Amino acid sequence: MGTSEGASRRIDEDAALRAVVEGTASETGREFYRALVRNLASVLDVHGAWVTEFDEQKESLRALAFWFGEDWVEHFEYPIAGSPCERTIRERRLIHVPDRTLQMESVTQPENFRDAGVVSYLGTALLDRDRVIGHLAVVDVRPIPADPRILALFELFANRARAEMRRLRLEAELRDSQEELAGLIDGAMDAIVELDGGLRIARMNPAAEKVFASPPDRLRGSDVEAIVGASATASLRAVAEELDRRTLGDRHQWIPALVVEAPACAPFPAEATLSRYDVRGRPSYTLILRNVDERVAAERTIRRLTSQTEYLREELAARQGFGEILGDSPALRAALEGVAQVAVTDASVLVLGETGTGKELFARAIHERSARRDGPLVKVNCAAIPATLIESELFGHERGAFTGATQRREGRFALADRGTIFLDEIGELPLELQGKLLRVLQEGEFEPVGGTRTRKVDVRVVAATNRDLERAVREGTFREDLYYRLSVFPLRLPPLRERGDDVVLLASELASKLARAMGRTIVPPGATDVAALRSYPWPGNVRELRNVLERAIITSRGGRLDLDRILPASAPTPPATPRPNGDILTERQLRQLEKDNLVAALERAGWRIAGEDGAAQLLGLSPSTLKSRMKALDVCRPDVR
Helix, strand or coil: CHHHHHHHCCCCHHHHHHHHHCCCCCCCHHHHHHHHHHHHHHHHCCCEEEEEEEECCCCEEEEEEEEECCEECCCCEEECCCCHHHHHHHHCCCEEECCCCCCCCCCCCHHHHHHHCCCEEEEEEEEECCEEEEEEEEEECCCCCCCHHHHHHHHHHHHHHHHHHHHHHHHHHHHHHHHHHHHHHHHCCCEEEEEECCCEEEEECHHHHHHHCCCHHHHCCCECHHHHCHHHHHHHHHHHHHHHCCCCCCCEEEEEEEEECCCCCCCEEEEEEEEEEEECCEEEEEEEEEECCCCCHHHHHHHHHHHHHHHHHHHHHHHHCCCCCCCCCHHHHHHHHHHHHHHCCCCCEEEECCCCCCHHHHHHHHHHCCCCCCCCEEEEECCCCCCCCHHHHHHCECCCCCCCCCCCECCHHHHCCCEEEEEECHHHCCHHHHHHHHHHHHHCEECCECCCCCEECCEEEEEEECCCHHHHHHHCCCCHHHHHHHCCEEEECCCHHHCCCHHHHHHHHHHHHHHHHHCCCCCCCCHHHHHHHHHCCCCCHHHHHHHHHHHHHHCCECCECCHHHHHHHHCCCCCCCCCCCCCCCCHHHHHHHHHHHHHHHHHHCCCCCCCCCCHHHHHCCCHHHHHHHHHHCCCCCHHHC
């Protein structure tokens, strides 16, 4: 049934990849989902396809887009109980019902399936972190065979649907953060004025309207001089020019003395803060004015919320690109299990791994699954900051603390308050600064450079290194007490060479993303590419894989990567080792050797492919890869031939 039915279906892999990449590229939200399911139904040649969002409280699925037959089905919502979708949601995995009548207890549309004669179903749960957020499925009036092409193409569409749902959720979080920030600004007692790139007034909060005794509509578009006077405007323009030259994260400056000469009120001395940010690539500024005797608590809160909003924007940008940890190897699963165990605690984590293994991705995964996920994740590369500046970078400094310190500055630990700080390359931290870091870990307190007042922070520390810290402790270049405080939960990341077929999955996802960014169209890695990916040792891990794929896409011909042309130039594949008796195996003998090995593993597992002690686990392969190899080598259970 699988062979004959699969042959009758119009499955065109090239057209399918174009449908995934091009068919939804210009759409977002509702139109994206409609384009997605319409293309999915066409590519898999099925009667119906739909994408839904999951309501946990009602335990129901509501269609975001539903194509059935030759028309759209509107307002489709049904409880999951009693339907094949229930298994998909409960078990959080792909469910395939190849050929039996579906018993879907739908609230609004049960008759459509019966009238059309639906007999088969293929669906998967869409996950965000550990939560089910939706569901993608297809149904047909013919059997849907267990064709690896069909399942692979369906997974590609599912990944696109999952990414769009996550993107929309992050956009909603960003809107909430911006609304919270706007509410704080409007409720602040300090005068807050938003300025455009030319220092013209764009918006004032109610406190500013009161200070300058003018309704905002009358002053909107006026030069800032209209509210602060010529002398203060000259100072603000000089500060704005300085901020324009600074890097992101350092675009704010405290102005300790400013005489405000507003036409509608008497001159008054004030202190101010001018911050620069970009909106759609254009500069804007926020000016906060307050009397010199007033407290500055509101300013600090605004800075914290602004920083959190910036990190949300960065996180949204990461989600729109390649921001996930991909793979199914036992080594990676063990690392992810460690993430799940430690994330729910507040313990310090030391991430150990070679360069390019994705230590920052794992730090983000720990933060996202922790109770601190609503707080900021602040990242610091200890190796990228000069030793003379790293103390100020981590803990901040007071005005005048050293030459060039013309303003007070918050450090990364202050920005990470109630969140997580990721200290990458922790082994490069100077020895004289390690005691101060230990104090933050143990007591949650520090003093900024040049300061006398102790600051309290509530920060979870995730550190990472590719160095042997135990050896550094023995050599006296790393404090033993700090090492033990950091490594409460050591988390080792496996290098790519230990992750089996994960390299093939990573290469496919990365190649698709990189090709889109370059405006290229490529086909999935072929058998020769897969062999090259598996045999290469990848000393630079995922970072090197990305570099190789970029080069392969640039030099590709006809959309084919031809990785075997690229990899030998980086690190030649070792020559084949002769057999102990001097014989060299032919291609046919190698295939027979692999086939015999597969059969031995299957027999030991009782011909069970997946699961604990299944053949796939014994061989260190994913179940889907093992099934593909069995098909290629014509391996099947003797009693079903």
